[in-house]
Structures are given as C-alpha cells and as structure tokens.
Amino acid sequence: MMSQNKNPFATSGSVSEEVKAFYDRYPYPRPVESLDAYRRRWDDLQRRRADFHLFWPGKFFQQEFSILVAGCGTSQAAKYALRWPEARVTGIDVSETSIYHTQQLKQKYNLDNLQVGQLPIERMGELGKAFDHIVCTGVLHHLPDPDAGLKALREVLKPDGAMHLMVYARYGRTGIYMMQEFCRRLGIHAHDMEISDLIAALKELPQGHPLEYLLRVAPDFQNPAELADALLHPQDRAYSVPEVFEFIHKAGLEFGRWIRQAPYDPHCGTMASIPQSPRISGLPLPEQYAAVELFRGTMVRHSLVVYQNSTPVQQVSFEGDAWLGYFPIRMSDTICIEERLPPGAAAVLINRNHTYRDLYMPINATEKLLLDAMDGNRSVADIIEKTWSSKPETSERNVARVFFERLWRYDQVVFDISRQTERNSARLDSH
Numbered sequence: 036m037m038s039q040n041k042n043p044f045a046t047s048g049s050v051s052e053e054v055k056a057f058y059d060r061y062p063y064p065r066p067v068e069s070l071d072a073y074r075r076r077w078d079d080l081q082r083r084r085a086d087f088h089l090f091w092p093g094k095f096f097q098q099e100f101s102i103l104v105a106g107c108g109t110s111q112a113a114k115y116a117l118r119w120p121e122a123r124v125t126g127i128d129v130s131e132t133s134i135y136h137t138q139q140l141k142q143k144y145n146l147d148n149l150q151v152g153q154l155p156i157e158r159m160g161e162l163g164k165a166f167d168h169i170v171c172t173g174v175l176h177h178l179p180d181p182d183a184g185l186k187a188l189r190e191v192l193k194p195d196g197a198m199h200l201m202v203y204a205r206y207g208r209t210g211i212y213m214m215q216e217f218c219r220r221l222g223i224h225a226h227d228m229e230i231s232d233l234i235a236a237l238k239e240l241p242q243g244h245p246l247e248y249l250l251r252v253a254p255d256f257q258n259p260a261e262l263a264d265a266l267l268h269p270q271d272r273a274y275s276v277p278e279v280f281e282f283i284h285k286a287g288l289e290f291g292r293w294i295r296q297a298p299y300d301p302h303c304g305t306m307a308s309i310p311q312s313p314r315i316s317g318l319p320l321p322e323q324y325a326a327v328e329l330f331r332g333t334m335v336r337h338s339l340v341v342y343q344n345s346t347p348v349q350q351v352s353f354e355g356d357a358w359l360g361y362f363p364i365r366m367s368d369t370i371c372i373e374e375r376l377p378p379g380a381a382a383v384l385i386n387r388n389h390t391y392r393d394l395y396m397p398i399n400a401t402e403k404l405l406l407d408a409m410d411g412n413r414s415v416a417d418i419i420e421k422t423w424s425s426k427p428e429t430s431e432r433n434v435a436r437v438f439f440e441r442l443w444r445y446d447q448v449v450f451d452i453s454r455q456t457e458r459n460s461a462r463l464d465s466h
C-alpha cells in the first residue's frame with residue numbers, strides 16, 4: 036500500500052544535486068520516440084520465459100508481478116511496461132527530464148500498467164510498497180552513498196524477489212578514469228561545446244591508450260550524452276568482482292548469477308585453455324570470477340542477479356539427478372551457425388550479447404541432435420529419450436549432462452527447474 040496523505044513522488048533532499056542536474060541536462064539513454072521494435076522483440080513468449088527463469092529458475096512462470104525500475108532514465112521503465120504488459124511497473128528517477136520522456140512514452144503506448152515519478156532511490160521506502168523484481172542498472176555507482184542506496188532497495192524487495200543490478204567494473208574502465216582525471220585537471224565540464232572539443236581530441240588518442248579499446252568497442256561514445264556520462268560524470272565509482280560481492284553482502288543480499296555468466300567462467304572460451312585454468316576452477320566461485328576478471332582485463336560493467344540473503348534460492352545444479360527434470364529454454368539472442376565450421380563441429384553456438392569473441396561453443400553431431408530436440412517444452416529427460424529412442428546408456432546420459440551444463444555455462448540456455456518431477460529421473464533410472 037502507498038503511504039497516505041502525501042504525494043509519494045514529491046522529491047527533495049538526500050540526493051546529489053550535481054548528479055540530478057547532470058541528468059536533467061544529459062538525460063540517459065538518448066531519448067527515444069519509438070519503442071515499436073522493442074515491443075515486437077518482446078512479443079515472444081519464449082523470450083519472456085527465458086527472461087523470467089534467468090531470475091527465478093525455481094519459480095513457476097508467471098507474467099503478473101510487480102517491478103520497480105529504480106533510476107529508470109528516459110525509457111527503461113516504459114520498456115519494462117511493454118515487455119511485461121501484465122506486470123505492474125513503477126519507474127522512479129531524480130531527473131525531471133528523464134521522467135518527462137518516460138511520461139511521453141507512457142502516453143504514446145497507453146501504458147496503464149506503468150506508474151512513474153520523481154523520487155530518489157534513497158527514499159524508496161516512502162512508497163510503502165514491496166516488489167517482486169527490482170531493476171537498477173547504471174545507477175548505484177553514481178550515488179553519493181551506494182551502500183545506502185542498495186540497502187534502500189533491499190528493503191523494498193519481497194522475500195522471494197529478485198534484483199537485477201548493473202554497476203561499473205573497475206579494471207576495464209581504467210582508460211575512462213584516466214580521461215576523467217584529464218578533464219578534471221583542465222577544468223573541462225559537461226557543456227555542449229566542451230563535449231564536442233573532447234570528441235575531437237579523442238580522435239587523436241594515441242594507439243595503445245587504455246581508452247582506445249573502449250572507444251573502438253563502444254561506438255556510442257560518439258553520442259554526446261553517452262560520452263558525457265562516461266567522461267564528465269560528477270560522481271562515479273567502479274567495482275572489482277570482490278568489491279561487488281562485498282557491496283551486496285553489506286546490504287544483506289546474496290549473489291544469484293551473472294546476467295551473462297560465460298565471460299566470468301574459467302570453463303568457457305580462452306580461459307579454459309590457459310595453463311592455470313584447472314587451478315582457477317579449483318577456487319571458490321567468487322574467487323574464480325575475480326581471477327577471470329583480472330585475466331580478461333576489459334570488463335566495463337558487472338550485471339548480476341541478487342536475492343535477499345535470508346531466502347534460500349533454488350539453484351541450477353548438475354550434481355545428482357535433478358537436472359533430468361529441468362526444462363531448458365534457449366536464451367534470447369542465441370544463434371546456431373552451420374557454415375565455415377571448425378573441424379569436427381556440426382554447428383557453433385553464439386550468444387550475440389557476448390562482447391568477447393572467444394565465447395563461441397562448437398558442438399558435435401550428437402549434441403546437435405540434443406539441441407534440435409529442445410523446444411522449450413521438453414525436459415532434459417524428454418530430450419534424451421527423443422534423441423536416443425532406444426534406452427539411453429549411462430554414457431549417453433553423461434554426454435547429455437556435460438552438454439546441458441556447457442549450454443548453461445555458455446549462456447545458451449536457462450532452466451525452468453520449477454517443474455522437475457520425480458517421474459523424469461525415475462523414468463530414466465529404470466532403463
């Protein structure tokens with residue numbers, strides 16, 4: 036229930052005025068007028084199922100839930116309202132300009148399921164509401180006190196809720212911090228003229244400068260708002276993997292998974308072939324991720340799923356037999372390539388959201404059969420039965436186990452583990 040007698044979105048105080056002014060002047064992301072393509076993309080039940088089970092592998096799929104988009108910027112809350120038409124979406128931001136653009140989209144797309152208002156994250160509790168899902172991307176690292184911001188969000192997360200966070204990653208942004216320091220020393224501020232001069236100067240950046248790689252892989256730095264966001268932000272900090280873990284633990288939250296986990300996984304891509312790979316795999320998971328971040332060196336953000344630490348969460352596991360009852364669902368934006376293949380491969384699987392080029396997954400002819408049998412509505416046990424119509428041997432079960440685990444590690448699938456039944460494993464055990 037909303038608190039009584041006052042406008043819950045009336046704002047003041049407790050927020051960095053400088054950050055607010057910055058986003059009023061340079062709203063982020065660049066305002067968009069049309070979300071038609073976005074709506075078409077999400078008008079796809081499998082895409083929504085995959086998204087749901089990324090956050091809740093162990094919950095039955097549902098489309099009616101509550102979502103908070105905290106620090107929603109110009110369009111993110113409207114996008115969530117379009118993506119989940121049956122959900123109740125609340126978008127908050129401190130920037131009037133961002134709220135204005137969100138209101139425009141709300142009107143244009145008749146988003147009756149969206150409520151939007153000006154409110155700092157730090158005062159979220161005043162809404163008197165709790166949410167199933169909280170999305171907070173690109174915001175906490177700009178707060179004067181990110182710990183207080185995250186705690187405020189944790190307080191409005193339902194006990195079985197899931198939060199999607201994105202914070203800047205420390206090492207990959209080294210070049211940005213060098214250039215921020217350059218701007219500070221020269222007194223360059225976020226004004227249009229200064230920004231166009233800065234864009235001109237960056238074109239002359241010497242080869243090998245730590246920022247050069249980023250400018251190459253992030254073409255949106257050519258856009259003033261995004262360049263200003265990166266280089267001239269009045270308040271910005273970044274987190275290494277161990278700092279991410281410390282950050283969430285301090286707020287009473289527990290790590291669930293990375294939104295895309297292959298880049299952090301020593302079993303995936305180049306990381307699997309370096310001599311230290313087995314040693315990394317022997318470490319506890321947070322330390323594996325920390326080592327991989329250091330080795331990769333160029334991660335610019337960390338996107339993750341977190342839960343309340345007091346609520347046990349059902350996790351995907353390939354120990355025991357439960358995996359036979361999992362329902363694999365292809366992740367959105369995955370593709371299967373069948374041309375110009377490496378020797379012995381029947382196909383190569385790619386997740387187009389990966390920025391690292393080494394994260395492709397070659398599969399052999401048997402694995403291709405398993406892949407082809409996946410339709411989002413078959414359990415792993417069903418898929419095994421369909422692939423080996425005679426009774427599967429233990430060795431075939433192992434082939435399947437290794438394959439489905441790899442698919443999962445490589446961000447090719449998420450699992451709906453809410454429907455696992457005794458029947459599935461019993462059925463295969465009896466063979």
Ligand SMILES: C[S@@+](CC[C@H](N)C(=O)[O-])C[C@H]1O[C@@H](n2cnc3c(N)ncnc32)[C@H](O)[C@@H]1O
Pocket residue numbers: 050051054055058059063064105106107108109111127128129130133154155156157171172173174177178264
């Ligand atoms: C980089 S933008 C990210 C926008 C959006 N989350 C996205 O990923 O597209 C950061 C947003 O956080 C908002 N913001 C900054 N500090 C805030 C605070 N204390 N409370 C709520 N919003 C805040 C800014 O106004 C801005 O719109």
